[in-house]
Amino acid sequence: MATTEGSSNGQHSLSPSEQRGKSRLASLFESPSNLQKCHRCEATVYQAEKIGPVKGVVFHKQCFRCNQCGQHLTLKNYTTNQVDVSDKNVYCQVHAPKTVAKGLGNEAIGIRGALAQQKMQSDLGKKGNIGQAPLIDAQSLAIKGALHAPKAGGRVNEQIHQGATAGHIDANALHIRGALNTQAQYQKGGKMPHGAHQYPAYVIEKKGKIIEAQKVLEERQRLEEDALYKTFRAEREDEKRKLSQELDQEWEIKLKDLTEKFEKEFGKKAPKKGKEGDFKVNKSADKSVAFTDDLEKTLSPDELARVSHLTMQFEQQKKELENSMTAKRDNKKKYMTLKLVQKEQQLAGDLVAKHSQEMLELIAIKQKEIKQELQQEIEMAKQESVTLENGQVNGGEVAMDDLIMQAEEALKAMSTMDELPPPRPAACKKRELYEDPSVFTDLDEYVFKIADSEHSTWTDLVQQLTAPCLSDLEKVRAIFRWITVKDLNVIEFDETVVEDTPLGLLRGIKYGTETYHVLFMRLCSYAGLHCVEIKGKSKSVGYEPGMKFRDDMFNNTWNAVLVDRQWRLVQCNWGARHLVLNKDNEAAPAVEKSEKRRDKIRYQYDEHYFLTDPEEFIMEFMADDPDWQLLPTPITIKEFEELPFVRSVFFHFGMNFLDNPKSVIYTNTRGGAEVKIRVSADIVRDVVFHYQLRFAQKEKKHETDYKGAKLDRFVFQSMMNDHVIYSVHVPTTGDYFLEIFANKIDDSHKIGEDPNAPMMPFRLKCACKFRVVCETLTNKMHPLPNCAAGEWGPEKSVRHFNLIPLTHKSGVVTTSDSMEMQFRMPRKLHFVTKLRMNGIDDHFLDRFVKQSISGDVVTLSVQFPQTGQFGLDIYARPVEASDNHTLAHACKYLINVDKVSNPVELELTRPENASTHMSKEKWGPTSLFDKFGMKCINYRDPKIKLNSTNQIVVEFSVPETLQVSYHFLREPDEDHRDNVTIVREDSNKIAKFFINMIRPGNYLLAVYAKFESDPGKKMANVYNYMIKYAPDDGSLGKKKSGLFRK
Structure with missing residues (x-):
């Protein structure tokens, strides 16, 4: 066996085919990270954007371009370097490095057959000179490729193939068929979509056979489906016709009964000189009633009036009957259509299931046939490759190996399944x-x-x-x-x-x-x-x-x-x-x-x-x-x-329950229940939560308050590390729905570089919902202080303002006398604080909160006037923001004060003389109204009736130093103070009461006042309004009782 000399390091050199094989083999042992890097841009390649492997490397679809001109390539039209096997770049047909004609030697694949044939011809005594360059004509495969002009049905010179003994290659060989069919595809104008995965042309052709078979089957199935839809249409028309006949008959019968009834009445009330046939009822819409000329002439004016009145009654009853029959027709048609659609959906679904199974069986059969063909051709191609090696005709292994590899990839892709796996859990998530x-x-x-x-x-x-x-x-x-x-x-x-x-x-x-x-x-x-x-x-x-x-x-x-x-x-x-x-x-x-x-x-x-x-x-x-x-x-x-009732948002944000609650949660005897939800730690800072508590009874589903207090004030929401906690204490026995909302925010919902940029609103989506059932309640539950809605604690300030708490990191604080809390600011901020306590007007508590700023730390100091439960709302905006820029809520705290050394007496928002037993003579101004220098600006009548709106604004002209307050009550004794807001305008000279009535009823607005110079005096009642809210829909009953009885 002939051998070649090794290199200087003692290793023998490898043929191009062996080098390529070694390269492919080595690629199998590379680390996954190397295999997933794009050869062109070296970034990670995911499966959805992957092309390759080509020469052991992969590319992004967008990176699969010619190394010279940058032209986008596909697996159908790319070319590799056939001269240097170590070059792993891809090229277009124009720029691919390749041997030129003058350099073709006996290693060129296109002339192997010619060399073998030349030797045979020489032995047969035919003309030929081995010492000269072999004759190359347009039948050689390499030149065919160079000329880009192969023909789909063309064959290599019959004489050469008939006499060749080394490397029997004809037009049926994989590599030649690929070249020929590629050209045929090109000539037909067949192009695959941009970025599509491309197999060699001969594989595409085989897949095309499957597609053609699918189209034939689809056409047959469509005919079957057409027939089904024709029966659907026919049945719908038939049912529609039957329904029309049935209703028309019913209409005729009822109209006849109505007509006979009217004719009897006419006979009773018409004068005796009228006879049968003098009155006629027509069914036409334009002329339903007619009198004969003779009868009409004989009737007196009074008789004619009575008959005309009777005629109007008939017309009205006929119109009502017509409307009733139309509504009945619509309802029956709707019900009929629903029943037909259900039946048709079942039949159509069964037919599609049958067709789907037929299509899958067809594809499986065709794929098996193609697999068998590919396997046979791959084996033949491998044998030809070995024959070429043994015949010492080298240089074509690269193209042959490429084709074999691509064919094997195609073979693997055509997976067929003899038996479906049973339903069972998947092996991975x-x-x-x-x-x-x-x-x-x-x-x-x-x-x-x-x-x-x-x-x-x-x-x-x-x-x-x-x-x-x-x-x-x-x-x-x-x-x-x-x-x-x-x-x-x-x-x-x-x-x-x-x-x-x-x-x-x-x-x-x-x-x-x-x-x-x-x-x-x-x-x-x-x-x-x-x-x-x-x-x-x-x-x-x-x-x-x-x-x-x-x-x-x-x-x-x-x-x-x-x-x-x-x-x-x-x-x-x-x-x-x-x-x-x-x-x-x-x-x-x-x-x-x-x-x-x-x-x-x-x-x-x-x-x-x-x-x-x-x-x-x-x-x-x-x-x-x-x-x-x-x-x-x-x-x-x-x-x-x-x-638990959950929605997709729950899973999008990686939530899970900490205590495995059930869909129905039962409270303890104090009305308390709790829900804890963990959030994915990597997004917890960007997820916002909210909630709604409402009654579960259908008749109360639109009620959001209990005796004037919002139901949401009976829920305490707080964040602790990576979980959110909802503590519920319902105000009365019964069933409730606690619905929890969430969404992920971005930078537009946080304080940004632009001080005047508003925080954008965002939509919250339902994450989960529970039914909360309170069967027994031993203690009366009071609502939380009326602070801004939502979560308690400093996490909100961190999320939206990057305002870091330095002292109080929990939403609940227990203290005595006073407290100080500090925050580190990311930038200079302007703060507004509101101290809140149930039963006390907010502006009476403003003087008990102070603030100071030192460097990037803001300190809030609170001196509590009394023991009890307080809420502290903190609002902020950038200092550089314009004056009309809205303050945004930063956070809030719930503060329980158990001891106060020097308590301060506070005015209650419901003074003693705001009794529900007030007599009806006290509507309007009291004797103190004029003494305080007050005047009504808009509503001078103390009794107000509202039908089309549930919102009004009552305005008073008041002295600048006059303090005003109010009580807002819904009969019989529901405190609705939360639904009124006071605004002082024009340098405190105008007091506006913005009133919102959440449901129909009778309301009392009692206005109170005192001068700031009289701190020891109680507020006096100065004006009382009676407001009756009865929407146009008549939802308010006519019953009048109690305080508002006349």
Whole structure:
């Protein structure tokens, strides 16, 4: 055996083929980090944006460009350096380093056959000179490639191949077929989408056979589907006709009865000279009643008036009957349509399931056929490669090895499955498939463009959708995003849409017979993905914590799709919810509206419902078949009802419950209950929480207060490290709903460099909800001080202002006499503080709070006037901000004062003479009103009636040094002080009372006053208003009693 000399280090040199093989082998042992770096930009390459490996390296799709000119390349048209095998860059056809014609030697693949044939011809005595350069004509493969002019059906010179003994290569060989078919594809104008994964042309051709078979099957299935939809239309028309006949007959009978009744009445009241036939009732809308000329002439004016009155009664009753029948027709039509749609959905779903199975079986059969062909051709190609080596004809291994490798990759990609795995938990969590949706950014953008266009066949749509996809995961993602971005709920169908148009594909959506999950299953089958339909219960719209599931309520359907032989859950319908989309119904060009809608929608789908982990999915959905819960241990319907009510926001922010609460929480005998939620530590500083406490009874669902105090004041929310705590103390026995909201904020919701930039408002979304049940209450619970809504403690100031607490880091403080608290400021801030106490007017407490600033530290000093419970609100804004810049709430504290050495007597907001037993003579001004120099500006009548609004502003002219207060009561004895705000304007010369009545009723506004120069005196009652709020809808009863009885 011939050998070659080794290099100076004693190792023998390798042939190009061996070097390439070694390079490939070495790449298998490289660290994963090296394999995931782009060869061009050296940044990490994720699966969704990966191309390669090519020569053992990978590229980003955007980096897969010619090393010389930068032209974007694909796996279909790239070329590598055939001269230097160590060069791992890619090139276009023009700039690829390659041997030129004058340098072709006996190693060139294009003339191996020619050399062998030349030797044979020489032996046969044919003309030829071995010592000269071999004759190269246009049949040589290398020159064919250089000339870019091979023909799809062309063959290499028959004489050469018939006589060649070394390296039998013909047009059926993998590498030649690839070159020929590539040219054929190019000549046909066939181009794959930008960035799509490209197999060699001969593999594309084989896949094209599958696509053609799919189209044939789709056409047959469409005919079957057309027939089904024809039966749907026929049945709908038949049911509509029957309904019309039934109602028309009913109308005729009732109208006849009404007419006969009227004719009897006419006979009683008409004069005796009238006879049968003198009066006629017509059914036409324009002339319902008519008299004969003879009768009309014989009637006296009084008789004619009586008959006319009777006629008007008839017309009115006929109109009422007509309206009643129209409403009945609409209700029956709605019920009929609902029943038909349910039936049609079931039939259409069954047919799509059948078609999907047929499509999957077809794809599996075709893939097996192609696999067998590829395997045979790969074996033949490997044998030819070995034959070439043994024949000492070197230099072509690179091209041959490339083709073999690509064919083997294609073979692996065509995975077939003889038997589906049973439903069982997946081997890994969703986060192990992908950590962040951003890995799909390029794919999602590609899908958005596809969604803007229309397709006439499902085959074409799915082929285009999945063209860039390298894995099952990416295919499922492309289908999911197409459905969610398409926003099928708002598609407007023209009545002229027919089945063979692009929108005809979505006719099932138009008729209401095809749902999201059926459409998803259909699209998956065209992509060769196994998908099943799962039926079960869901905690959907209308469900409240503690409800029991019944057979006919809260039914839902979703999908499980097979991704890399693991079943994953998908809920397209909920994933496509666009709850925050403000639809613009104004007239606008269709293209412009579509553009705006797409821009809004694409970032508003819900990622949570794509491949949701079963442990999270079970919180909202429970499959009827326990196996399809995909849990290690399936749960029962009772356990499902007891699970906390949560929404996707809960999982988006990595939340979990600390004490495993149930959906229904029972309070202790003091009305107390607690909920603790942990938040992902890496985003806890950016997550904002809020809550709402409301009555669970339907008749009270709109009531947000209890005896004038907001129900939210019976909840204490605080943050501790990475968890939020809700302490509830309900005011009375009964059932309540505690709803917890959350959202993530960004820099626009924090204090920024621009001192005048306002903090932008943000939308909070429901994270979870509980039913709170208080069966026994032994103590009367008082509301918390009336501070700004939301959480207590300094965490809010850190989050929004970067205002760091130096002293008090908890939201609850217990102290005596006085306290000082300090904060470190990130910049100079202007502060306003408000001390609050139940029953005391806020402005009476202002003098007990002082502030001072030293460097970057602000100190707040509070001297408490009495023992009891106080609330301290802290507001702030940048010092440089303009005067009209609104102060933002920074934080608040709950302060319990257990001892005060020198208590100060405070004026109560409900003075003693503000009794509910006030007599009716005291409406209006008292004798002190004029003595205090007060005047009414707008409402001079003390009795006010409101129908169209629940808000008014009462204004008084007052001396600058006069202090004013009020009491606001709703009959019989509900304190609604929280619904009134006093504003002093015009240098304190005008006092405005902004009043809001939250529900109908009778209200008392009692105004009190005293001069600042009389600190020892109590406030005196100066004016009393009686306000009756009765909306136009008549929701307020007519009963009058108690204080407001006349």
